[in-house]
Amino acid sequence: METRNHEKVTVMKQIKSRLGNIGNAITGVGAEARRLAKEDSRRIVHAFKVGLAVALVSLLYFFDFFFDGFGVNAMWAVMTVVVVFEFSVGATLGKGVNRAIATLLGGALGFAAHDAASYTGDKVQVILLGLSVFVIAVVATFCRFFPKMRTRYDYGLLIFILTFSLISVSGYRNDEVWDMAYGRLTTILVGCCATVLVCSLVRPVWAGEDLHKLTASNIQQLGTFLEVFGGVYFQEEAKDDKNQVLLNDYKSVLNSKGVEDSLTPLQHRAKIKEPCKMIISESSSALRELAMGIQTMTCSPSRDVHVVNAKSAAAKLKALMKTGLWPDADFLGIVPAVAVASLLTEVVLCTVKINEAVAKLASSARFKKVDRGIKKELSLDKMQRTPSIEGSHINIVVE
Amino acid sequence: METRNHEKVTVMKQIKSRLGNIGNAITGVGAEARRLAKEDSRRIVHAFKVGLAVALVSLLYFFDFFFDGFGVNAMWAVMTVVVVFEFSVGATLGKGVNRAIATLLGGALGFAAHDAASYTGDKVQVILLGLSVFVIAVVATFCRFFPKMRTRYDYGLLIFILTFSLISVSGYRNDEVWDMAYGRLTTILVGCCATVLVCSLVRPVWAGEDLHKLTASNIQQLGTFLEVFGGVYFQEEAKDDKNQVLLNDYKSVLNSKGVEDSLTPLQHRAKIKEPCKMIISESSSALRELAMGIQTMTCSPSRDVHVVNAKSAAAKLKALMKTGLWPDADFLGIVPAVAVASLLTEVVLCTVKINEAVAKLASSARFKKVDRGIKKELSLDKMQRTPSIEGSHINIVVE
Numbered sequence: 034m035e036t037r038n039h040e041k042v043t044v045m046k047q048i049k050s051r052l053g054n055i056g057n058a059i060t061g062v063g064a065e066a067r068r069l070a071k072e073d074s075r076r077i078v079h080a081f082k083v084g085l086a087v088a089l090v091s092l093l094y095f096f097d098f099f100f101d102g103f104g105v106n107a108m109w110a111v112m113t114v115v116v117v118f119e120f121s122v123g124a125t126l127g128k129g130v131n132r133a134i135a136t137l138l139g140g141a142l143g144f145a146a147h148d149a150a151s152y153t154g155d156k157v158q159v160i161l162l163g164l165s166v167f168v169i170a171v172v173a174t175f176c177r178f179f180p181k182m183r184t185r186y187d188y189g190l191l192i193f194i195l196t197f198s199l200i201s202v203s204g205y206r207n208d209e210v211w212d213m214a215y216g217r218l219t220t221i222l223v224g225c226c227a228t229v230l231v232c233s234l235v236r237p238v239w240a241g242e243d244l245h246k247l248t249a250s251n252i253q254q255l256g257t258f259l260e261v262f263g264g265v266y267f268q269e270e271a272k273d274d275k276n277q278v279l280l281n282d283y284k285s286v287l288n289s290k291g292v293e294d295s296l297t298p299l300q301h302r303a304k305i306k307e308p309c310k311m312i313i314s315e316s317s318s319a320l321r322e323l324a325m326g327i328q329t330m331t332c333s334p335s336r337d338v339h340v341v342n343a344k345s346a347a348a349k350l351k352a353l354m355k356t357g358l359w360p361d362a363d364f365l366g367i368v369p370a371v372a373v374a375s376l377l378t379e380v381v382l383c384t385v386k387i388n389e390a391v392a393k394l395a396s397s398a399r400f401k402k403v404d405r406g407i408k409k410e411l412s413l414d415k416m417q418r419t420p421s422i423e424g425s426h427i428n429i430v431v432e
Numbered sequence: 433m434e435t436r437n438h439e440k441v442t443v444m445k446q447i448k449s450r451l452g453n454i455g456n457a458i459t460g461v462g463a464e465a466r467r468l469a470k471e472d473s474r475r476i477v478h479a480f481k482v483g484l485a486v487a488l489v490s491l492l493y494f495f496d497f498f499f500d501g502f503g504v505n506a507m508w509a510v511m512t513v514v515v516v517f518e519f520s521v522g523a524t525l526g527k528g529v530n531r532a533i534a535t536l537l538g539g540a541l542g543f544a545a546h547d548a549a550s551y552t553g554d555k556v557q558v559i560l561l562g563l564s565v566f567v568i569a570v571v572a573t574f575c576r577f578f579p580k581m582r583t584r585y586d587y588g589l590l591i592f593i594l595t596f597s598l599i600s601v602s603g604y605r606n607d608e609v610w611d612m613a614y615g616r617l618t619t620i621l622v623g624c625c626a627t628v629l630v631c632s633l634v635r636p637v638w639a640g641e642d643l644h645k646l647t648a649s650n651i652q653q654l655g656t657f658l659e660v661f662g663g664v665y666f667q668e669e670a671k672d673d674k675n676q677v678l679l680n681d682y683k684s685v686l687n688s689k690g691v692e693d694s695l696t697p698l699q700h701r702a703k704i705k706e707p708c709k710m711i712i713s714e715s716s717s718a719l720r721e722l723a724m725g726i727q728t729m730t731c732s733p734s735r736d737v738h739v740v741n742a743k744s745a746a747a748k749l750k751a752l753m754k755t756g757l758w759p760d761a762d763f764l765g766i767v768p769a770v771a772v773a774s775l776l777t778e779v780v781l782c783t784v785k786i787n788e789a790v791a792k793l794a795s796s797a798r799f800k801k802v803d804r805g806i807k808k809e810l811s812l813d814k815m816q817r818t819p820s821i822e823g824s825h826i827n828i829v830v831e
Contacts, residue, residue, distance in 0.1 A: 066578075069577050080573040081570055083569050084566040084568075084569040087565055087569040091561070091597050091601040092558065094602075108598050108602075111594070111597045111598060115569075115590060115594045115597065116594075163490065166486055167484065167486070167487040169483075171480055174478065175476065178479075179464060179465075194514050195510070195514045198486055198510050202491070202494045202510075203493075371770075
């Protein structure tokens with residue numbers, strides 16, 4: 034009796050622990066889902082948009098049996114919605130156009146092949162159709178390896194092979210094939226239209242806008258990183274809590290510098306401190322100005338001032354290094370400080386290049402000219418670096 | 433009359449130039465196709481394999497009308513072949529399994545939803561089915577954002593939504609739906625089997641094998657590059673034509689060193705020449721040995737000797753730098769030479785790490801132990817760096 038009881042307890046414990054495991058797994062998935070949704074709330078919106086489009090077109094298919102409009106072909110509309118719906122409007126449009134054109138071309142060519150083969154005998158017909166499907170599939174598949182085709186028309190080529198095979202080998206009589214091809218094309222167009230409408234009207238996502246924000250926030254991050262690096266490298270105290278938070282944010286990046294830091298005696302750093310700090314502050318100010326300019330599509334003249342200041346500081350640093358401040362120092366000990374100095378001069382060169390590129394952008398996109406006196410800092414919550422932006426797009430297509 | 437003639441001549445010239453343009457375009461496409469085929473001949477084989485599979489399954493569809501086996505559903509087989517056929521066997525298998533399981537799950541769930549809804553009134557049925565399609569689409573679409581799901585089951589989730597919508601909203605009576613679901617599943621299985629058979633039996637491509645070759649050739653290239661760099665940096669003459677060819681191969685990489693080179697006076701280089709050359713020759717020998725070992729799945733003890741030699745050369749170089757060979761030299765002028773020296777010591781550290789990694793690989797993959805006396809050099813045509821390997825796979829899936 035006691036063993037029985039003992040067994041029961043053991044089984045109960047096992048069940049409990051398994052239930053606990055399942056519970057943990059569910060909690061884990063829930064936490065991951067919350068994280069994904071928080072990182073980019075547009076993901077939830079996207080899921081609901083897809084649900085809406087699929088439900089709409091499915092009901093079309095369902096009612097079809099009462100009104101007898103599209104026939105069995107209506108399922109192509111459901112298929113189109115599921116396959117074509119992408120995260121951003123541009124990608125959806127690209128896929129929809131690809132599918133529509135490929136269906137049209139493949140259908141036309143398939144119809145022609147079917148028609149041509151129907152004038153021959155049964156056996157010849159089979160051989161001709163099999164051969165034509167083979168040749169088209171070989172050529173179109175090889176075309177998918179062309180880099181230009183792959184980036185833009187990969188999906189279209191797939192649909193082209195598909196439609197061609199389906200239509201040409203359908204085995205129907207000519208007029209039936211015509212009906213089938215016509216039905217397939219119209220329902221695919223209905224599906225494409227429904228998809229594009231839902232995608233572009235309900236909280237649309239524009240890849241170009243994301244790129245715009247991403248560029249601005251990346252440049253802003255460069256500036257911030259530079260400043261934080263300067264603070265850490267020259268051993269300054271974190272001024273307030275905000276800085277401390279930033280420091281933690283960049284710790285992973287800074288960790289890679291750990292080895293180098295430990296090799297550099299502090300006295301060497303002190304010698305190049307003045308011009309280096311000047312370079313850092315001016316470059317990061319310039320970068321922040323540039324980021325703000327891209328974000329708000331304005332251009333302020335003060336960024337040029339910062340760039341000029343950074344350039345003159347770099348010249349000073351170079352002169353300082355040429356005069357040889359360390360004639361008797363241990364050679365290996367100096368190298369890291371020299372490396373930092375030369376990297377900083379390169380940072381200035383890069384800042385100048387970024388400045389030129391933004392100036393070009395500003396002139397072609399006709400940024401407004403403003404004198405920024407009041408708004409000195411970009412609100413950080415708007416400009417937070419979001420790796421999620423790339424993560425949300427299954428595939429960023431630049432149209 | 434003359435104006436007429438003149439006009440004719442102009443028109444003829446225009447036609448000629450246009451024909452010329454078209455001719456040039458065709459030649460360009462032909463050249464690109466030849467280049468793609470030459471880079472990786474398996475691309476042509478792949479195209480023919482797809483053609484074969486599509487033609488085979490299409491004929492199945494075609495004969496279907498005489499034998500009445502699969503019905504209209506047979507087109508799902510054609511579809512499956514076109515969509516599932518990938519470059520490597522692993523990716524094809526992954527997609528096929530995804531498609532089969534997703535169809536099974538989606539079909540079962542769709543059938544259940546359809547069955548449950550059929551017990552209610554007409555209006556309630558429509559609402560219930562629409563709602564279920566909406567919910568399933570929302571949940572499955574959101575699941576596609578989970579990183580783990582995206583890498584492995586992205587395609588399956590798509591097919592799941594598709595099959596569920598098609599089956600649940602089909603509007604047929606229950607027994608008809610069962611026929612439809614059964615037909616769809618069997619034809620998709622036929623398509624998957626045909627695809628996997630053709631893909632794995634006719635000149636199969638294994639992504640793992642490519643990775644194996646790629647790793648070996650990458651390490652080999654590192655070694656070769658190091659040697660060529662040493663030759664160029666220390667201004668040695670190219671010994672023979674083969675070296676000259678290699679130099680041209682790496683010109684693009686070396687061009688980036690142009691600026692640095694011009695800054696380094698030759699006398700500084702001469703001072704560090706001896707240990708640097710030692711490091712270069714020993715490291716590159718070790719890397720070549722390692723590459724050959726990975727390629728042939730053998731391990732030879734001589735690579736350890738090379739690594740030890742490289743380490744001691746690095747120690748010598750460090751000592752040389754510490755003694756301060758250049759007390760009176762222009763400081764800025766020395767920096768590039770010092771940079772090269774410190775990069776080379778880092779190269780030695782990396783070589784040591786690669787050696788350790790390969791040793792681990794050798795013990796877990798049980799490489800054969802051999803003493804390499806005869807075969808001293810890997811045949812280069814087998815080991816040529818092929819960026820094409822990545823380019824050929826539309827998507828390398830590590831299963």
